[in-house]
Amino acid sequence: MALTTQRVDVPVIVDESKCLEKCVACIEVCPLDVLVKNPETGKAYMKYDECWFCLPCEKECPTGAITVQIPFLLR
């Protein structure tokens, strides 16, 4: 099977200057489990474009690093 990667506009935006390297609050509460840490930088990012725009990640982030946008297709 031949595969390609597509660029996608993702709903969850992480402000890396505010994201704490040892914190996993957003990752633990996401129902869809779409957030992970970048192993090199320790910052969270949205790895899978599977968002219900439900906001626990944003509300539970202790530093306000996360902004959830309505997914582009619905916006």
Place this chain on the structure above:
Amino acid sequence: MNIQYLKTDFLVVGGGTAGTMAAIKAKQASPESDVLILEKANIRRSGAIAMGMDGVNTAVIPGNSTPEQYVREITIANDGIVNQKAVYETGRLGFEVIQELESWGVKFQKDHEGNYDLKQVHRVGKYVLPMPEGKDLKKILARQVKRHKVNVTNRVMATRVMVQNGRVTGAVGLDVRNGNMVVIQAKAVVLCTGACGRLGLPASGYLYGTYENPTNAGDGYSMAYHAGAELTNIECFQINPLIKDYNGPACAYVASPFGAYTANAEGHRFINCDYWSGQMMLEVYKELHSGKGPVHLKMYHLDDDTISEIERVLWDNERPSRGRFHEGRNENYRTHGVEMNISEIGLCSGHSASGVWVNERAETTVPGLYAAGDMASVPHNYMIGAFVYGRIAGENAMDYVRDLEHRSPDADFLAAEQERIYRPLNQPNGVPHTQVEYKLRRLVNDYLQPPKSPHNMDIGLEKFVAYEDTLNVMGASDPHELMRCMEVHFIRDCAEMAARASLFRKETRWGLYHYRLDYPEKNDDEWFCHVNLKKGENGDMELFKRAVEPYIVDVNLKEEVYDVAVR
């Protein structure tokens, strides 16, 4: 990949509304027993009420209504096809549930005198109790789970229920983070995995832009089916009038007590009741096809303070991102109606009636297997019904397990399941689950979205059956993708069930939910019954009629027809 073995007395699959309550009630009934919640997400924020809930829709509060009145209302709204004994329990036990939730810190709206401030949204009675501060509901439940010393395993998705010698003996799951296979021996299992909310494809085309929490992919419908349990009323789809594109509730249940109502493009009422029913959905469908669409939730005639209060409730609880959705489109309730659309189909007994068959003891037809919440067949059960049936399941299961022993899992079964789960990992260059799921759900829209046409459904059924082979071409590169692949298996099972049940019932019932173009009339002589289905001995899906249980509350269905059209 490793195999992890766990053992518990009572396994709760799904830690949402019903599941957390089932576990708590089991521990209250039998504190010395071991109870385990298996949750694919994290119980702090999972299930249909992950972010909270803005109101209770089925509150039978003494002094305001009785369980008998409630049963009557639900019987009529379901065109008579209900197990009244099961519906009655939601009315009988709901008040105790509300009081217990209150003792845990959940807040319900009260009037100046401290009485519950009930609102009328249903056709006759007052059963809606607002929860303007309902956003912490799930955190409160998670705290009680911990206090009751329930064990919780988050991020493990169950894939199959184990059945040996005619009784349930546990479940198999996938750890969606480390990829381990998890085998849990249990003496009883309750499935509380919510709706099949990813059946049809939303008009936006975004796979996860669903009404239901998209984690709820019909897991329990599929697992119960493969365990040999009966399912019922599957042809009575869930179809909702939702905010166009956003696909969340508009939400008339909250706004109509303030004076808002559903209107056509000319601003006129066309339904006299905003309570969700198939009959109401049929009126929405007709209005959209009459040239007077689109329809909208109208609030712009209300004063500014009232609208601000509605915004506060709607933007803070159940779906808090809707404020920014409107903001992004420069829409304001003071000047704009909330444009609504008919949703894609799903399966959900919490809102309609399609679910795993349960009696008033939350028992499925397989000994030791219980079901509760959106996936259990008590119609229009909503959140209070999920709590009530979680409680019933938890209490009854602890009776059931008392003298039972664990059984060692069947090695052949485990090997077959292991092969099924991990197949996509062996072919990482296989077709991505996103494409396989998109096509499946697009086919659901093409062939099953009502009004239902027999030839279309025949084609759909053929494609869903053939899709068994398509599932084998999926590839995954990590445990997360593997979870999504297994969810596509659940969705396919639900699509086949939806097609077969819809073809079997040769009449029209429940308004738009089962509107058949070739049989446009209701036919009580032949179809005043449930349509049940199960996996037969030879592995084929069997469909059959199941008689409606004798009523315990008299209802004259000839005189009391559910009709909400404004004429």
